Amino acid sequence: MDERKRESIVAYLRRRMADFGIEPEDIATSIAADQERLRAVRFRDASGNKWDGKGAPPQWVVQAISAGQSLEHFAIDGASNRDPDKRTGADWRNDPFAGSRLATIKTEDVSA
Structure with missing residues (x-):
């Protein structure tokens, strides 16, 4: 500029x-x-939802735990030490929905 x-x-x-x-x-x-x-954010999912770990867990945490995922999977390790300019990618290795129908549904396929 x-x-x-x-x-x-x-x-x-x-x-x-x-x-x-x-x-x-x-x-x-x-x-x-x-x-x-x-x-203050301690937990984050691949969609960018965040939770500080205080109070009642938000719906995305409840759903993930109900699906068998551990809370530690969403823990942010050293969040304040991260390079803010570096984009973080999603780690799909432990995704409980990988390979399931939930992972392959396209939004236009879902009926209202």
Whole structure:
């Protein structure tokens, strides 16, 4: 991106922030809160569902455990030490639905 375009975008964002009464400190606080919330995540599935391990387990955890999957399968090991720019792939080796009809159904095949 060239410098003129960048400066134009920055000026636009500053105007919009002023229109809504948003200060740079507000954005910094929001980003810090988001990062803290992400650090608190202890379990994640291949679809991106997350759970901090506190309170009642969400439906995706209940369904996975009912299907025979262990909770440890979804544990995030060293989540804060991960490279944030590196995409994580799904590990399908222990997928309880692999090879079953559930893994092969296409959304257009499912009737309402």
